[in-house]
Every structure is written in structure tokens, then in C-alpha cells.
Amino acid sequence: MANDPEQEPYVALRAKALESLLIEKGLLTAEAVDEHIREFEQDIGPLNGARVVARAWVDPGFKARLLQAGAAIGELGIPGGGNLVVVENTPAEHHLVVCTLCSCYPWAVLGLPPTWYKSFAYRSRAVIEPRAVLREFGLEIPDGVTIHVHDSSAEVRYMVLPERPAGSERLSEAALAALVTRDAMIGVAKVAMPDAAAVAAG
Amino acid sequence: MANDPEQEPYVALRAKALESLLIEKGLLTAEAVDEHIREFEQDIGPLNGARVVARAWVDPGFKARLLQAGAAIGELGIPGGGNLVVVENTPAEHHLVVCTLCSCYPWAVLGLPPTWYKSFAYRSRAVIEPRAVLREFGLEIPDGVTIHVHDSSAEVRYMVLPERPAGSERLSEAALAALVTRDAMIGVAKVAMPDAAAVAAG
Amino acid sequence: MHGVHDLGGMHGFGPVAREENEPLFHAAWEARVCAFEEILCGDDRSFTLDAFRAGIERMAPANYLRASYYERWLASIESNLIHEGVLTNDELEARIDLLRRDPDAVPPPAVVAPPPAPRAQPPSPPAAAPSFMVGDAVMTRNVHPTGHTRLPRYARGKRGVIQRLHGAQTFPDTNAHGLGAHPQPLYTVQFPARELWGESAEPGQSVSLDLWESYLERAPN
């Protein structure tokens, strides 16, 4: 995606001019803008989703309620689950989330999307060649596994509940949460045990 | 379509560099390039098509052969009709030519296409809203008339044989040819008698 | 609309480029634009989310593809505010000129007037009861509206199965254009990839979309 460096100063100037006019017209204050940026940076992000996943792994009752209705994230004090659908990866089914028309993404549990999720390449290809896309992410999905792609075309938001990694039986809920990556909750990665990850990276 | 004036010198430089290399490699000569340009400018063009149309209007035998096979343009000494299909406008049917994938155009009879024919707007819209496009050209096609759009997706080339205007019965073949416009042979205009045209313009 | 934003199934954009340790924003202005949208966009605010999306889609296709993500957001915020009469293009250009000449220019003191009321939306009839149940086979309609729609081009005229009901939700195709919310039942519809992509489909794949009832017809048996 083009982010023309020569153009950036002009864009920054346009944004500054717009803010100046909107303040003048009473539509926002610089402080409100700052406060929203603080929220983007501190209050939302994939740690919320990771807590949800870890809880679902250790608490079958919560998991059942979560798969029934994403609003169950409210039990962990996380707001915004009213339009959330959580889909579960299993050895037979793999879920992947995309938004082909714009960049819909489950802010409540994952925060702001990474640039690749918003890229033309991901948006165009995830629905027509998900296996090829996942291979670029280093994730080979065997032919026997069905891939379900969720194209977020309305206000429903999708989060993937990844498979709990083998060998994680004795980890605490907090230790489990620390394993869960943003990419795993989008469906472009699996959750790995730290050792396994080190081996894979080696 | 963007023809960025600031970029043009660079494009011109690129074209010049390419020509210089191709001459050096013996793939072309500047004289051959000049000769092709002379042909574009002098030998091909809509006058050929206008001669074909006028002949078809005055010679029913020629018209029948032309509608049967575009190669009949060879009878007028015009080469390149082997892949030409001529389609006839009537009070009940209107034909329109486009190339949605690139810019295929019947060079043999019409020469090089105008920029609007190659524009993204014409290529995208002519197949889905031809009546709206024709209206922008000032041509209102009544609802009872069927519009046939020819999207030139292969090496077949299409030329429209327009309706002979009312009141042209006493005109010579040469005078008829002078009435026939390029746009009428693409299907975005009708052929008008000079007086009628003057009235319309007034 | 069939715009360049409707990217599903398109070719030619290359591999998915990822950035290691990507920052949340790549420039300070991006964060501010993101906050503008949060503050200004909503049903009872300056413009609706549907109008915001439609504003991005109305960008000239070459500009859409050339602009960065938050540049597209900024373009839509500007065009929606201009459309709603909150500001004019001349005001914006003048302010850009002022700040270009003097980056520290202090704009006139803020007018402590209440912000303009958002444009009233035309009333909508209540949503009808859902016509389809989970498991029903449906066909998406072969429609090609020139306005905003959330039925992607790759899923027109295709056969799928209702997978989930979501209750009635605001219809973007009207709401984006100030024509009212007209809530309709929303469904998750699952399509076999082969239905969408024919023999080009990868093996063992489905695609699900969230689609409003008026995008759907009952499938013939």
C-alpha cells in the first residue's frame, strides 16, 4: 500500500487543519483527541483477546457461553462483546477472519488491526486463496482440514478461538494468556508452546 | 485518466532511451518508426470507414456482402477486413462497440481510437449502462429499441453501419461519405444531414 | 457500487507484506485522524459509519489505491463533514494555507457554540420478521447498485446456506446515503468456496458473509 513519503507532510498538514477547524466549531477538543489516542494505546489491544482465550481454555462453562454469544467477554470485564462471534479452531476446522470491503476488525478484543490486515493483498486474497495466504504466514493447513473464511461484511465481529497447544496442560491461566498472539486470534497462526516456538524459529 | 504533466518529460525520456537501445540492437530504425507514424497519420483513419458506409448505403449488393463478411472492404481497396464484423443499426436495433479489457478497435476502418474510447469511464460503463452513456453523447435511444453492446474480447473487430439519414436520397456517394462520423461507426452517434445538424447545434 | 474497494478475489496485489514490531500508528497524524473518526462518527453524531465507509468508496479509484489507510479515512471525514455542511472546502483550503505559511498560527478563539445537530434521518418502518431460518438455502441477488452496499461483488448470484440469525440491523445501502436506517434481518450465510470460485477454488473451504435480508432470495430446489 502506497504511503508516499513525499506526500506525508501534506497529509499531516491536512489533518492539522481539520483538527483546528473542528476545535473552532466546537466539534471536538484537542484533549478529547488525546484521550482517544491514549485509549487506543493503553486500553484496547490483543491482551484482552488473549485473556478471553486463556479463560475459555481453562473454563469449559465459559467457553460454552462464549461460543454461544461473544457478550460473555463481559464476564472478564471487557465491554463491546455484543456483536462478537467467537469461532473455534479444531483439528478438523480452521477459521480465518478478513474484511474484503474495508477493514472491520474486533477492536473490543484485539485493538486496532495491523497494517497487513488492512492491506489490499490480504483483503483480496484471503477469500480466494486462503491456503496460499496462510502458507506465506508459515502456516500449512493440511488438505483434510476445512478452512472457514469469515468476511466481516456487517457489524458482526469475528474472533478465532485457537487450539490450545499440546503440552500446555500444567500452565496457569495467566501463562496461557501470554502464549496467545494476535495473529492466532485472526486465524493466520497457531498458538505454540514456547519451546516449540523456539525450535521452529531455530 | 491521469496524464500527469509533471511526469511526462520522464516518460518521454524513457521512450527515447528505449528507442536508442532498440536501434543499437538492430530491432528497429528511427526511419521505420517515422514511417509507421506517417501511416497512423495519413493512411488509416475514419475516412476509410466512411467510404465503406457510403458504398453500403448506395450499393445493396455490397452491403449484403459486407454484412456477411467484413473482408468485403477489400473491394474498396481497404486491407485488413479479414477479422472485421459489420453490424447494422436499424430503427429497432442499435449497436455499440467497446473493449472492456483493453482498447481493441477496428484500426482498418477507423484508425486509432479516440482517448474517450480508451478511457476507464467508457470501458467500465458501456456494458452495464449503455443508455446512460449514450445520453451523455447526446444520443437518446428510445426504450423500444434494443441496444446490442459488442465487447471486443478477441481479435474480431466491430464496426457499426449507421442508419442512412432521412433526406439523403439525392446525395452522391462522396457526399454521403462526408456525413459519416467516426462516432457513428462506433455507435455513440447517428449520422445526421448537415441541415439537421445545424438545427440541432442551434 | 462496483468500486476498487471491493477487493475480494482480486489478483495483482502481490504477497501480504508484514512489518515486524509494527507500531500502533506510523505517524502522529494517523493517531489523530483515527481519533477524529471515533469522535465524529456514529448514528447521533456528525455522520454515520455507513456514510463514512461510502465516503472512502467514493474516492477516485486511482486515489483510493495510491492513498495510505488513514489518508483514506481523512478523505472521507473531510468529504462527509463538507457534505453535512459542517465545514466548506474553502475553509479547509484556507486553513491548510494558513498553517502551511505559519505552522504555529493560532486559529481564532473557539466559538463555544453547540455543535450543529446531526442531520435528521428519514423515519424507517420497523424491521419485518426474518424470512429465513438456519439451514435454509438462499441465493444472493444479482444486483449491481451504484451506491454503497455490503454485498461484495464476488458473492452476487451465488447459492449459500443460512448459518446464523443476528436480528434486525440498520441497512447500510440506505443509511449510507441519508435515506434512513430501514433495519432488516441480518444473517450469516455460508458459501462453499467452489460456488464462488468454481474450479479455481482451493479444496475444502467455505466463505461466510453477513448479509441483509434484501440481498437474499429463497434458493430454488
Place this chain on the structure above:
Amino acid sequence: MHGVHDLGGMHGFGPVAREENEPLFHAAWEARVCAFEEILCGDDRSFTLDAFRAGIERMAPANYLRASYYERWLASIESNLIHEGVLTNDELEARIDLLRRDPDAVPPPAVVAPPPAPRAQPPSPPAAAPSFMVGDAVMTRNVHPTGHTRLPRYARGKRGVIQRLHGAQTFPDTNAHGLGAHPQPLYTVQFPARELWGESAEPGQSVSLDLWESYLERAPN
């Protein structure tokens, strides 16, 4: 490929802009590029017409939309000549640099060597006899190849009627990629606009396309 070049039915490009008394070319370089293509492109020349078209389609989508018409031609001529080994990108860049610094630089005297022979195409089997007759109902296949094709996206999986037979012609989908001519019967297929555009179609309209036999299947009754 589903590229931005596949424009049929797209929205967002505005009205058709016309230029009064348009010149044949808008700059001298355009005429020369047009002549290069005439000289270099052909079955027994440096690259085929299909490869020329595919070269345009391979442009990055944002560049395709931004470039002018003959800029796209120049880009494809360059990329095809580089692909065929006639010249290298380094040679091209060096020559551009030379001519930028000294517009009147005289290149080395022309080597009066014969031009490189065009790449040999793989042999093709002869074309089969046509499977369809005028009046036959056919369905276009729902295929989404990543390579060059002349079946536009808007006409995939649609029902039409054979209107004309054109004999066997080189198949662009293979020929564009140096995979041989593989001639196939070519047909003009006529589609009712309603089949293509559903209820968005204007009244009383057809669209005809020239389609190769392998794009087609016999339509079910």
C-alpha cells in the same frame, strides 16, 4: 486475472470525458511508442500481442490506474523486452541516465547484427472441431485464473447463446505466457443484459463477447 484492467461493469470512473478536435497523439513520444508496438509485437516478432496485453495487466494496480494510455504501452513493451532477454533493466536505466544528463548523447554506432530470434513457442495440437453451433445455449465457466484471460469477470458463470462461429484462433490464456498457441474454436456469444446485471440492467439490451471454446460449457436445459 481479476485485475483492475477488467473494467466492465465497474463504477466510480465518472462521466466519459471527450476532447474536441482531439489530436491523434498528445505528445511526440506517444506516437513513437505506438510505432514501437507495431514493429515489435506479433507472432514472429519480439513478443506476441497476448504477451503485450498481459504485460499491461501485470502493472501494479495503482500504477495501471494512474498511468496514461501510452505509458501503459511503454511499460509493457519494456517488461516484455526484458522478459525476452532483448535488453536488461540495467541497460534501460543506464540509457535513461545518459540521455537525462546529455539529451544529445550519441549512442554507440548501431551493431548491424540480426535481431535476436523470437523465442520459439511450444508446439500446439491442431484445433478440434467446434462443439457448438449457432443458436446453442452455453454457460461460461466460473473460472478465476491468475494468468491472462479474455473472459471478463462480469461474464463468468453466465448463460448465453452462440451467435457466430469464427473458426479456430490462438488461445490467449496460453499464448500470453509462452505456453503455445493452442488454437481453439472462437464464438460470438450473446448474453441478455439481465443475465449479466440482474435487475440493475437497463431495459432491452444485450452484450456480445468473443469467447474461446474452453471458456464455455453446454448450458443445462
